[in-house]
Every structure is written in structure tokens, then in C-alpha cells.
Amino acid sequence: MRIVITGGFGFLGRQVTSTLLGTRTYRGAPIDRLVLADRFVPPGSPEAADPLVEIVRGDLIDRLDEVFAEPVDVLIHLAAAVSAECEADFDLGMSANLDTTRALLEAARAQSAAGGPTPRLVFSSSVAVYGADPALPLPPVVSESTLPTPRSSYGIQKLVCEQLVADYTRRGFVDGRVARLMTVSVRPGKPNAAASGFLSGIIREPLAGLPAVCPVDPALRVALASPRRTVEAILRIAEVERGTGKGRLHGGLPVNLPALTVSVAEMLATLRRVAGDAVADLVAIAPDPDVEAIVGSWPSVFDNTRAAALGLEPNPSFESVVRDYIGDHPDAVVADTSLAAGRPNPGP
Amino acid sequence: MRIVITGGFGFLGRQVTSTLLGTRTYRGAPIDRLVLADRFVPPGSPEAADPLVEIVRGDLIDRLDEVFAEPVDVLIHLAAAVSAECEADFDLGMSANLDTTRALLEAARAQSAAGGPTPRLVFSSSVAVYGADPALPLPPVVSESTLPTPRSSYGIQKLVCEQLVADYTRRGFVDGRVARLMTVSVRPGKPNAAASGFLSGIIREPLAGLPAVCPVDPALRVALASPRRTVEAILRIAEVERGTGKGRLHGGLPVNLPALTVSVAEMLATLRRVAGDAVADLVAIAPDPDVEAIVGSWPSVFDNTRAAALGLEPNPSFESVVRDYIGDHPDAVVADTSLAAGRPNPGP
Structure with a gap:
């Protein structure tokens, strides 16, 4: 079981990593390798010392050969340029969010096309896909059936990637799942510009x-979710089986985190x-x-029904x-x- | 006034061309040039003899320098790989639909960034953006506020391009409008594989x-629309002003053709x-x-209200x-x- 976390040294990436290094299993099977891909790797990161961990450093789009050097079973894609960056630098957002995700999907497709495992891919989308179009105010309660009309380039890029993940999944190239993250509060660390x-x-x-x-x-x-609940939800969506009924992921819709x-x-x-x-x-x-x-x-x-069916509560x-x-x-x-x-x- | 029609020698492209060559005006201003871009130009096409017409032949993505050799005021983007092609050849669809549209948007953005006119761009999308997700059946009546969950790569590519057009428009790179075409009936000519x-x-x-x-x-x-109504709607959406009230295009939503x-x-x-x-x-x-x-x-x-506000009726x-x-x-x-x-x- 080789699991890749992109943005592995970001705030959420480190929390997901820490949880997986704690259990050292995924759906009951031992994790053989945990690949942490990130542009920046803080010096002296304790994760780096763990024998399960492999680090891929650099711009993800240039490092896909390393990420896919051995078969990838699960890929949790957290790396992204954030909202303010994408609004300030349109090309950066298109490259870091859209082009990189598409390249990741293509690499995953190449793996399955070559007879390797079909990677399970969790795409971290965002509540930023929602916004009020002048002709369509947001409803009082938002659910996954609400039409997203993003009002930021970041939201557009996330929504576009959601669609690509859906199609790559429908065609059997990957087993994709989309988690739309809420604003995470209380984040530790220093203030950021978001x-x-x-x-x-x-x-x-x-x-x-x-x-x-x-x-x-x-x-x-x-609408908020704590770091703990956010990480719990990302991992639940990575582990859940598809199907109908309680505890299964039904249909191709994203999951708005509770x-x-x-x-x-x-x-x-x-x-x-x-x-x-x-x-x-x-x-x-x-x-x-x-x-x-x-x-x-x-x-x-938010109507949290879809998340609740996976056992996720606000x-x-x-x-x-x-x-x-x-x-x-x-x-x-x-x-x-x-x-x-x-x-x-x-x-x- | 230089107007570009991509897919200019396709069925709808020829109808749009014929209408514009009839009036020789766009919003009351004379058309100086009508650029017909297409991969195939049927020999002896009567349009080619018209002094207003300029032909750009070849794959659009390779011919954007020619299309934008002079400032483009209006671009009606009809060129696309069709549904069955995109399902049979995933890469073809991604290239012909997504990559080509993105390159077109980038060329338009470069024009306005260089101080040229901000092109008005009509993107022809499709009713194929709609489909029934297993977790979300289609409602009995569909409108522009219905969440599209495409069940084909073609539908996904159209929906992705809709989002890019929306963001390029919000940022002022282009003045984009999206027309979702219904099944056109009765099409003349030979049977096709659709x-x-x-x-x-x-x-x-x-x-x-x-x-x-x-x-x-x-x-x-x-749900059908005749060729006449479809062409009328494409041109109305190309000509209409933005704003609120009767006869204006309100908000960033696509327009489902009546x-x-x-x-x-x-x-x-x-x-x-x-x-x-x-x-x-x-x-x-x-x-x-x-x-x-x-x-x-x-x-x-379909709820045809949004189209009706533009004076378009089924x-x-x-x-x-x-x-x-x-x-x-x-x-x-x-x-x-x-x-x-x-x-x-x-x-x-």
C-alpha cells in the first residue's frame, strides 16, 4: 500500500500524515510507503525520519515521475495555490491548480492503463466553489445539489478539477472522490493572508x-470545521467504499464537509x-x-446530509x-x- | 468590426455566416471582415467568394495567430469534437474541446491585455452538460439553476469551458456568453453518427x-430546437447587452436555448x-x-424563462x-x- 499526499508538508497535509503514521494502516492493510510531495520541506521535519516516509520535493507537475515511480494506490491531493494567490496571479492559479491536477490525473490514468492499480484519488476542493451570481442568489441552505457559481478564479479552478475528477472516474481511469473543505478554524500557527x-x-x-x-x-x-474534523473527513472519504446505504459513497457528487x-x-x-x-x-x-x-x-x-451518510458530523x-x-x-x-x-x- | 466564426463551415457555422452575410451588420455597425475558421473547407463554398470573408483553414489551436492577426471584436466559437467522438477518443475531446477553447480564451486575453478590444465571445455549449447522477436524478423541469452532472466526456468538457469562460469574463479578459444548444432538429444533409x-x-x-x-x-x-431558432438564438446572445430587465443578459449564467x-x-x-x-x-x-x-x-x-427574457421563444x-x-x-x-x-x- 503506497499512499501519496500532495501538499504533504502543508497544515492539513501534516495532520493527515500524522494520523496515518499513527495507525500505519489504511482500511486495515499496512501502509508500506507514505510519499509526501511538497514544494517546501521544513528542515528537521519529524515525519522525514519515519522509515515509512518518502519525500518528493519540488513543483508537483515536474515531479510526477518520482511520485509514480512505484505504483500509487491512494493519492490525497491537497497541494494548491490558495484563493488570494489565484486572484492576484491568474496564471499561477491555472498552473498550480488546474494544470497540476490534470497532470496528476493523466499520470494516474497512465498507471491504470499500463495494468497497474487504479489509484484512489481524493481531491480537496473548497466551499469557494459557491458564490452568488447576480441572476442567482445562494439559497438559504446549501447542499451538493446547489449550483456552484464561483466568484473567484480559485473557486473556478477547483470546480473545473471536480469535473475532471468526475469524468476520469466515470471512465475508470481513477477512483476519484471530491471533498469540499469548509473554512478551517482554529488553524494553528502564524496569521496568513487569506x-x-x-x-x-x-x-x-x-x-x-x-x-x-x-x-x-x-x-x-x-461555516466552519475544526482541523480535527477536516482531517477525519478527508481520511473517511479516502477509505469509504462506493455504493448505496449508510456508510457508503453514493453517486459522483462531491461531499461538502460537515x-x-x-x-x-x-x-x-x-x-x-x-x-x-x-x-x-x-x-x-x-x-x-x-x-x-x-x-x-x-x-x-449547509445541509450536511451527504456527509452524515458517511458518518461525518459537524x-x-x-x-x-x-x-x-x-x-x-x-x-x-x-x-x-x-x-x-x-x-x-x-x-x- | 471583425467577426470570427470557428467551425465556420459546419452546419450551424454556415447558417450563422449566411445570416451575417445577409445583414452585413452587427448591432447596426457594418461588418468589415468575417473570418471563417475550420479544419475543412468544402471546395466551391459560396461563402469563400464573398469579399467580406476571410478563411482560416486548419486545426484552430495551430491557427490562432491568423485568427488574431487583426483585432477580433466578436468570436462565435462553434468548433468542437462531437459527443460520440469524445466518448470514443478521450484525448481528442480534451484537445479539441478543452485545450482549444482555453487557447482561444488566452489569445483573446492577450489581445485585450495588449490594449486591443476586449473580444465578445459566444461559447456554444450543450444540453449534454445535464445528466442524472445516481445520487441526484434530474428534476422534472430543468433550468439554468439546475446542477449539471454530465454523463459524457463531451458534457464535462463543455461544462469546464463554461466555467473558464465565466472566469475570463469576470476578470475582464473577454466578454463571454454561453449558449447551451438543444438537439437541433430537423438537420438537413446526410445522417451522422450522433x-x-x-x-x-x-x-x-x-x-x-x-x-x-x-x-x-x-x-x-x-427537447428540440429548429436550425432557424438555434441560429437566431446564437446571434441574439452575441448581440445582446448585459444588464437587468427585458432584453438584457443578466448575470453570468449560461442561457439554455428555448x-x-x-x-x-x-x-x-x-x-x-x-x-x-x-x-x-x-x-x-x-x-x-x-x-x-x-x-x-x-x-x-425546460424552463425557458431566461431565454424568453432575451426575446427567444421555442x-x-x-x-x-x-x-x-x-x-x-x-x-x-x-x-x-x-x-x-x-x-x-x-x-x-
Whole structure:
């Protein structure tokens, strides 16, 4: 069993890798090789020391010979240029997202055409496929049967790749599955330039004792999934069998990952409840019309039925999301959350 | 005003050309040049003799320098590999449909980026973008807000190009419009290999005194548009202004061309009424499960509202479609349709 993760050293790639290196199995079979493909490999990455791990470094489109040097059984394609990059540099997005995914599909097709295994391919798409066309406002509740009308080049490129994955699958070239990721919150690490970045920053930065800016009206509602739920869903979609009935993947539609709908005001109130006034007061509200326009164009309420059929549920509450973050990243939290976390306050 | 028609010597290309060479204007401005691009140019084509016409012969993707040698104001992109070709030869479809359209969009973008006019581009898509996913049956009535889930590589390629046209338009690289063509009936000329070919053949062949086979249960309902209505719609979509309100193109959605819903039985009854029993009896019913599966997967009932806002209406009846065909192609009709056509029977 040789599994490839593209974007293997990205935030989600490392979480998926960590989970697979923990179980060391895929659908009950031992993983013989875990190939992590990425443009950048952080020095001293602990994954690199694992005997199962093989690293393919460089632009994916130039490294497909290495990725497919041995038969690929499963390919989890997370590598992508992000939304803001694709909007700023159209050619970069077309190359990094569309051309690279197509080349990956072609390499997978060549493998199966040559008598090798038909690779199972999980394509990470995005909620960014949705947007409101002037002639077609988004419905109040979005599902996989809602027509996507992307309002960004990134969303278009993701949607186009979804279609190619569907056709390569229908023709038997690959066994493709599409996971549409929600905004992931709370992301650890440093702030990034994504329009959605504040949806992690307004929690992560105050917990680290740092100020944060909320660039939208707190009444805005958003759809979120925690890193844990996102990684769980990617792996479930990679492992599930096709068919009808509970626990099987029915039809060729993408799967919108389960979304927790929450207002920014509720997020901030949760922070206040969990970490106290001093921490919550580190967040300044300073609406930025550009950010409000982008984030406000995304759907916030999803029908999670298709994901639920695979046993995937949204986070039960934003408080559980914050508690997971605190538990997973104790070194990034300086705020005293001991009371709220249910542990006895150690006192002065 | 320099207008380019790709697939200019195809069936629809010639009709569009003929209309434009008749009016010699586009939105009231004189046409200075009509560029007909096609792989094949039939010898002795009358269009070639018109002083407005310039011919670009060869594979479009190799001839874009010629197409864009002078600024292009309007580009009507009809060239494509057809459904059956794309299913038989995947790479051909990806090249002829996806790669060629993308190259065309890039050439148009280069023109506007260099300070030239932003080309208006009409992309001819197809009802083949629709299909029934196992997890999502088609609704009883299909509109532009229905999620397309194509069940053919041709449909996928058309849908992908629709998305690229939408993004190139949103970014201001082109002024793109998408026309989704219905099955065109009655097509003149020789039978072709398309699964939908019989929807012309069962009328055209008997009118020419030839036998024809109907490969589906006559109860099957289909959505049709006549050649005249199809060409009228392509040109309307090329000429219409964007905006809201009657007669304007609102939002970025494609336009499904207006569809006449009719059962095959009604088509055959119309033939009998117009041309008599002897002609209608030339049609043999011999269902072919392969053809029934393909044609039966297409939607047959459309909400024509979006087309109607542009002043486009479906054919009023299939009888009018047959009468148009007879009027337009008198040399292809040997049956005596004089009585039914409302002219006095000249008698023996």
C-alpha cells in the first residue's frame, strides 16, 4: 500500500500524515510507503525520519515521475495555490491548480492503463466553489445539489478539477472522490493572508496574548470545521467504499464537509467564556469592506446530509472547537483557560 | 468590426455566416471582415467568394495567430469534437474541446491585455452538460439553476469551458456568453453518427423518400430546437447587452436555448399529417437500448424563462419545425406535402 499526499508538508497535509503514521494502516492493510510531495520541506521535519516516509520535493507537475515511480494506490491531493494567490496571479492559479491536477490525473490514468492499480484519488476542493451570481442568489441552505457559481478564479479552478475528477472516474481511469473543505478554524500557527484568516486569528492570537482584528460585522455567520474534523473527513472519504446505504459513497457528487454554522459574535462570546474578558478584549472590531464582501459571499448554512451518510458530523459547538485547539496546542496558549476548561484553578 | 466564426463551415457555422452575410451588420455597425475558421473547407463554398470573408483553414489551436492577426471584436466559437467522438477518443475531446477553447480564451486575453478590444465571445455549449447522477436524478423541469452532472466526456468538457469562460469574463479578459444548444432538429444533409441523429433522420429521410429507423420507444419525450431558432438564438446572445430587465443578459449564467418538448410519437404523427401515410410508413420502430440510454438521459422539459427574457421563444409546434425544413430545403423533399402545406393540390 503506497499512499501519496500532495501538499504533504502543508497544515492539513501534516495532520493527515500524522494520523496515518499513527495507525500505519489504511482500511486495515499496512501502509508500506507514505510519499509526501511538497514544494517546501521544513528542515528537521519529524515525519522525514519515519522509515515509512518518502519525500518528493519540488513543483508537483515536474515531479510526477518520482511520485509514480512505484505504483500509487491512494493519492490525497491537497497541494494548491490558495484563493488570494489565484486572484492576484491568474496564471499561477491555472498552473498550480488546474494544470497540476490534470497532470496528476493523466499520470494516474497512465498507471491504470499500463495494468497497474487504479489509484484512489481524493481531491480537496473548497466551499469557494459557491458564490452568488447576480441572476442567482445562494439559497438559504446549501447542499451538493446547489449550483456552484464561483466568484473567484480559485473557486473556478477547483470546480473545473471536480469535473475532471468526475469524468476520469466515470471512465475508470481513477477512483476519484471530491471533498469540499469548509473554512478551517482554529488553524494553528502564524496569521496568513487569506480573507478567511481572521476566523482563526480572532481566537488564536488572543489565546497567545496577542491583539487581533475582526474585519467583519460580528453578526456575520460563517461555516466552519475544526482541523480535527477536516482531517477525519478527508481520511473517511479516502477509505469509504462506493455504493448505496449508510456508510457508503453514493453517486459522483462531491461531499461538502460537515459545517458548523456560527456567527462571529458567537465565536467572540465563546472566547470570552473560555478565556475571560482580558483575553476577549484583545480583539478589536474594525470592519474591512473588502474582507466583508469576500467572506460574506460564502454560504454559511449547509445541509450536511451527504456527509452524515458517511458518518461525518459537524463540530457540536464552537466551544468544543476552541477547547480542541487549546488541548492540541498548549504551547500556543498563554491565557489561563483552566477554569473554563473544567480543571481546578491551581490558584496563585 | 471583425467577426470570427470557428467551425465556420459546419452546419450551424454556415447558417450563422449566411445570416451575417445577409445583414452585413452587427448591432447596426457594418461588418468589415468575417473570418471563417475550420479544419475543412468544402471546395466551391459560396461563402469563400464573398469579399467580406476571410478563411482560416486548419486545426484552430495551430491557427490562432491568423485568427488574431487583426483585432477580433466578436468570436462565435462553434468548433468542437462531437459527443460520440469524445466518448470514443478521450484525448481528442480534451484537445479539441478543452485545450482549444482555453487557447482561444488566452489569445483573446492577450489581445485585450495588449490594449486591443476586449473580444465578445459566444461559447456554444450543450444540453449534454445535464445528466442524472445516481445520487441526484434530474428534476422534472430543468433550468439554468439546475446542477449539471454530465454523463459524457463531451458534457464535462463543455461544462469546464463554461466555467473558464465565466472566469475570463469576470476578470475582464473577454466578454463571454454561453449558449447551451438543444438537439437541433430537423438537420438537413446526410445522417451522422450522433445518438441524437435519428431525431432529424426520422423526418428528413422519409421526406426524401428514404427509409429511416427510430431507435427509441416513441413515448420518449425530447427537447428540440429548429436550425432557424438555434441560429437566431446564437446571434441574439452575441448581440445582446448585459444588464437587468427585458432584453438584457443578466448575470453570468449560461442561457439554455428555448426548447420545444415533444414525444417521438408526436414527431411521427406530425410527419404523417404533413406528408401522408406512405411517407410516415417509411419509419420503422426498432429500439436500440444503447441509444435509448443516451437520449433518455437528457432532460426533455425546460424552463425557458431566461431565454424568453432575451426575446427567444421555442418553436411553437413541431409541425412548424417540419414546415420550416420543407420550405428551407425543397430539393431534399420528394414527398408531396402540397396539400398539408396549405397550397392547393395541383392535381394529376
